[in-house]
Amino acid sequence: MRRFVPYLPLLLAAACSAPGVYPSLAARATEAIDPRLPIDPAPSPGPLDPALADRLRAAVSTARGGIAEFDRLARSAERAAAAAGPRQSESWIVAQQALSALVAQHGVTTRAAGDVDALAGERIEAARWIAPANRAAIEDAAAAIGAIDNAQSAIIARLGDRLGG
Numbered sequence: 001m002r003r004f005v006p007y008l009p010l011l012l013a014a015a016c017s018a019p020g021v022y023p024s025l026a027a028r029a030t031e032a033i034d035p036r037l038p039i040d041p042a043p044s045p046g047p048l049d050p051a052l053a054d055r056l057r058a059a060v061s062t063a064r065g066g067i068a069e070f071d072r073l074a075r076s077a078e079r080a081a082a083a084a085g086p087r088q089s090e091s092w093i094v095a096q097q098a099l100s101a102l103v104a105q106h107g108v109t110t111r112a113a114g115d116v117d118a119l120a121g122e123r124i125e126a127a128r129w130i131a132p133a134n135r136a137a138i139e140d141a142a143a144a145i146g147a148i149d150n151a152q153s154a155i156i157a158r159l160g161d162r163l164g165g
Contacts, residue, residue, distance in 0.1 A: 045132035052119060052134055056141040059115040063145045066108030073102045074155050081162045092163065099159050106152045113145045 080095035120138045123130045130138065 045136060047131075048133040048137055049131075052123070053137055055119055056116065056137055059112045059119075060141050060144050062115075063109045063112035063148050066105060066112075067148065070102065070105045070108070070152055073098070073105050074159075077102045077159050081159050084163060087164060095159075095163055099156070099163060102159070103156055106149075106156060109145060109149050109152055113142065113149055116141050116145060 077095065077098035080091075080098040083091055084095035085091040116138060120130065120135075120142075123134060123138075
């Protein structure tokens with residue numbers, strides 16, 4: 001047993017320097033960067049993915065394409081709500097049905113918004129991040145559809161309140 005005691009520290013030291021066993025304590029490339037260097041506040045956004053741009057344009061176009069039908073149904077629902085009698089009356093039920101048709105048409109906008117969210121999710125899942133140009137395009141599409149959604153939601157909420165729902 002005494003013969004192995006002097007060799008034990010040598011064996012332990014050799015194990016610490018074996019390649020692939022432990023990470024190296026040598027300086028890494030990032031440690032060579034001077035931390036006092038300024039960071040570019042406006043990095044290059046990079047190229048916009050054409051396939052993503054096409055899909056975003058399609059989603060915004062779909063949402064905008066549903067506006068005319070929504071407006072037509074909103075006018076019809078407004079007239080029905082104005083003519084609605086007390087709860088559970090036939091005219092109130094007709095107004096509720098008109099409001100339901102309006103909500104169904106609003107689904108065109110909400111599906112388009114969901115499509116934009118799904119595109120962003122696909123990008124994050126595939127690459128763990130979204131390139132700045134792609135992120136900006138996604139944000140622009142989401143904002144455009146969000147404005148349509150907010151206006152339509154306000155009309156639906158106002159009619160729902162008028163009908164006591």
